[in-house]
Amino acid sequence: MTSSPAPRKPLPPPTGSPPEALPSRRPGAALTLTARGVCFAFGATAPSRFARQHPSYLRSINVAQGLESEHPSRRVYWPWWPRRSRRAEPTDDLVMAPASVLENVSIDLPPGQVTVILGPNGSGKSTLLHTLLGYLRPYRGEVLLNRQPLREFSAVELAEAMAFVSQTPSVAFAFTVEEIVAMGRWPHRRDGERRRREWLGGHGSPSDRAAVDEALDMTHVRHLTGRTFAELSGGERQRVIIARALAQDAPILLLDEPTAALDLWHQLELLHLLRDLAHRRGRTVGWVAHELNLARRFCDQAVLMNQGRVVAAGAPGQVLTPETLEPVYQVRVTVNGGQLAFTRRSEGVPAGMPPLTES
Amino acid sequence: MNVPVAAKGHGRTYWIETGKILLLVAATAAILGLCVLVGPGIPGSDVMSLGVSSGAIMRLRMVGVGSAAIVGAALALAGVLLQGLLRNPLADPYILGISSGAAAGVMVWIVFSDAIAAVLLRHPWWGWLLAHGQTIPALAGALLTCVVVFLLGRKRGGLLDPITLLLSGVVLSSVNGALIMFLNNLVPYGAKSDILDYLFGYISEGTAPLTVGIALSAVLLGWIGALSIGPAMNIGSLSDVEAESLGVRLQRLRITAFVLAGLLTAASIALAGPIGFVGLICPHICRGLFGPDHRRLLVVSPLVGAAFLMLADTFVRCTGAWFNGELPVGVITALCGGPFFLYLLTRRRTWS
Numbered sequence: 135m136t137s138s139p140a141p142r143k144p145l146p147p148p149t150g151s152p153p154e155a156l157p158s159r160r161p162g163a164a165l166t167l168t169a170r171g172v173c174f175a176f177g178a179t180a181p182s183r184f185a186r187q188h189p190s191y192l193r194s195i196n197v198a199q200g201l202e203s204e205h206p207s208r209r210v211y212w213p214w215w216p217r218r219s220r221r222a223e224p225t226d227d228l229v230m231a232p233a234s235v236l237e238n239v240s241i242d243l244p245p246g247q248v249t250v251i252l253g254p255n256g257s258g259k260s261t262l263l264h265t266l267l268g269y270l271r272p273y274r275g276e277v278l279l280n281r282q283p284l285r286e287f288s289a290v291e292l293a294e295a296m297a298f299v300s301q302t303p304s305v306a307f308a309f310t311v312e313e314i315v316a317m318g319r320w321p322h323r324r325d326g327e328r329r330r331r332e333w334l335g336g337h338g339s340p341s342d343r344a345a346v347d348e349a350l351d352m353t354h355v356r357h358l359t360g361r362t363f364a365e366l367s368g369g370e371r372q373r374v375i376i377a378r379a380l381a382q383d384a385p386i387l388l389l390d391e392p393t394a395a396l397d398l399w400h401q402l403e404l405l406h407l408l409r410d411l412a413h414r415r416g417r418t419v420g421w422v423a424h425e426l427n428l429a430r431r432f433c434d435q436a437v438l439m440n441q442g443r444v445v446a447a448g449a450p451g452q453v454l455t456p457e458t459l460e461p462v463y464q465v466r467v468t469v470n471g472g473q474l475a476f477t478r479r480s481e482g483v484p485a486g487m488p489p490l491t492e493s
Numbered sequence: 494m495n496v497p498v499a500a501k502g503h504g505r506t507y508w509i510e511t512g513k514i515l516l517l518v519a520a521t522a523a524i525l526g527l528c529v530l531v532g533p534g535i536p537g538s539d540v541m542s543l544g545v546s547s548g549a550i551m552r553l554r555m556v557g558v559g560s561a562a563i564v565g566a567a568l569a570l571a572g573v574l575l576q577g578l579l580r581n582p583l584a585d586p587y588i589l590g591i592s593s594g595a596a597a598g599v600m601v602w603i604v605f606s607d608a609i610a611a612v613l614l615r616h617p618w619w620g621w622l623l624a625h626g627q628t629i630p631a632l633a634g635a636l637l638t639c640v641v642v643f644l645l646g647r648k649r650g651g652l653l654d655p656i657t658l659l660l661s662g663v664v665l666s667s668v669n670g671a672l673i674m675f676l677n678n679l680v681p682y683g684a685k686s687d688i689l690d691y692l693f694g695y696i697s698e699g700t701a702p703l704t705v706g707i708a709l710s711a712v713l714l715g716w717i718g719a720l721s722i723g724p725a726m727n728i729g730s731l732s733d734v735e736a737e738s739l740g741v742r743l744q745r746l747r748i749t750a751f752v753l754a755g756l757l758t759a760a761s762i763a764l765a766g767p768i769g770f771v772g773l774i775c776p777h778i779c780r781g782l783f784g785p786d787h788r789r790l791l792v793v794s795p796l797v798g799a800a801f802l803m804l805a806d807t808f809v810r811c812t813g814a815w816f817n818g819e820l821p822v823g824v825i826t827a828l829c830g831g832p833f834f835l836y837l838l839t840r841r842r843t844w845s
Contacts, residue, residue: 293740307785
């Protein structure tokens with residue numbers, strides 16, 4: 135990062151605490167990622183600037199407000215160019231919205247903290263992560279990067295700011311682990327010197343190689359470098375993908391169930407690493423998880439979601455209590471020696487499934 | 494094993510790979526020279542001659558070998574682009590229906606040329622169209638198919654989706670095939686062998702130098718464009734979310750790759766008709782030799798494709814006397830390519 139040219143819109147200056155144990159190679163720009171009233175539904179988008187001028191859109195608003203009848207003879211076929219009717223006030227509201235996946239979600243991922251996002255299957259955790267990333271666009275509300283809307287950044291600037299670990303990674307061809315991890319350096323390739331070294335598949339600049347090296351060591355995949363993705367086990371693949379995100383060297387790290395395929399030792403290593411990255415390098419870490427006890431131990435802030443809404447958010451001690459968890463997960467939660475323990479709630483059998491008889 | 498990557502620099506591997514590429518360039522040049530020199534002295538005779546023939550024959554042969562090189566390079570490049578775009582190792586210009594679209598265009602031309610002539614006889618474009626023979630209808634068919642596949646291959650949000658693209662290509666390809674067979678039955682018996690030749694791909698030595706020049710410039714343009722999206726194609730072989738989170742604008746990348754593949758395929762079809770298997774085999778040979786990195790693949794694949802098709806064309810030229818006239822070169826590529834592809838398929842278990 136030392137020799138990269140300044141981006142067109144420079145990211146705001148760092149405010150995080152200086153790194154201590156992990157040596158820092160870059161002035162860690164501390165970024166806050168905020169979702170403000172985000173609503174998302176598949177197939178629904180906010181009407182574009184042009185669509186909002188279109189007679190049929192304006193008419194639909196007039197019809198919705200009862201100012202105009204819906205009789206087909208009123209339909210405007212021609213002229214098709216923008217013709218504002220007198221009363222219609224274009225809004226950003228959606229006239230017809232399919233069932234929303236996210237409804238009015240507001241969360242704040244501050245730098246220097248690990249934020250864990252929890253919730254049952256289908257509660258909108260991954261969709262929220264994709265929205266935070268800018269991959270999915272909300273039809274209402276917005277995502278802010280240090281109080282600046284995401285749409286004001288270019289794709290490469292966003293990639294410099296945010297790294298992402300997908301729940302379902304895939305690599306189409308027989309790339310080696312080293313090549314996959316080096317792909318994380320793609321957002322940093324604008325430097326002319328790097329470009330020259332990349333010709334015919336070179337290794338990139340020294341800072342690229344240093345970042346790749348460090349990432350390989352952080353996730354303990356150095357011994358896999360020559361192998362292809364298809365040859366690896368599930369946990370090894372997961373670690374390689376995490377290494378790629380770390381090589382991206384971004385101030386914000388979003389991980390979608392990164393510990394799902396990992397064994398116990400690697401789970402703890404990864405979570406310690408995430409906590410160190412947040413606390414010592416001032417990174418912003420967003421982590422989607424199902425392991426409530428691990429989440430309670432390693433996060434600074436927890437967000438509990440259910441059916442597309444935020445149910446509870448705040449310190450883990452306040453969010454991860456039996457009172458909040460029981461209605462969301464439909465299980466009985468007890469606290470046992472500082473650990474949460476879960477048992478099945480006998481009355482909460484899903485509809486259509488016969489109750490099991492206990493032998 | 495534990496040497497840090499940072500210490501390696503442009504390590505041994507990099508220079509070995511670069512050396513292999515240089516070797517390939519030299520080998521392709523050698524094959525080009527050899528193919529121009531080898532062939533029957535008099536077209537149609539069974540006298541093989543190695544050495545300098547008369548000037549006119551050499552000139553003709555250079556056009557033929559040059560066309561073969563251009564077509565091979567274009568098809569191999571299009572194959573790499575489409576396989577990368579669709580993240581599918583079985584994609585080639587055939588599977589998206591581009592080739593069959595061109596063939597259908599030519600069939601329409603052959604069947605209806607008399608009717609078209611009756612209408613357009615007095616139009617000044619008629620002479621120009623006639624001068625280019627089947628080139629213009631082939632281009633029109635290929636481009637029309639490209640546009641239709643492109644419009645069908647989008648999801649609701651407008652993002653080009655590999656699976657949808659592939660399926661609409663396969664469907665359109667079979668529709669085109671049916672159209673070709675339908676038109677074939679409208680043709681009187683006398684004209685049929687001509688059509689069959691065209692449907693298998695046929696490299697002519699009598700192509701106008703202008704046509705060859707236009708195709709060459711299209712292929713060079715396509716090559717430059719392909720090299721410029723090479724690094725992004727690597728990232729594009731990840732899943733959609735991952736690629737976008739790394740800062741690649743997928744929609745732009747896919748549209749560029751698709752347009753380039755369409756251009757290259759159309760150029761090759763205009764020159765030689767639909768030649769199969771080159772676009773499927775060459776990318777796999779290149780991946781086996783040089784790895785999956787598109788920055789290298791897009792450099793080497795046109796060379797491999799050109800060498801392969803020049804050899805096939807020379808074989809066809811030299812064996813004309815054995816087979817009642819020259820075989821269509823598409824027959825040779827399919828006969829060599831099919832078994833070789835099966836060999837690769839059985840030897841390597843994983844394609845991903």
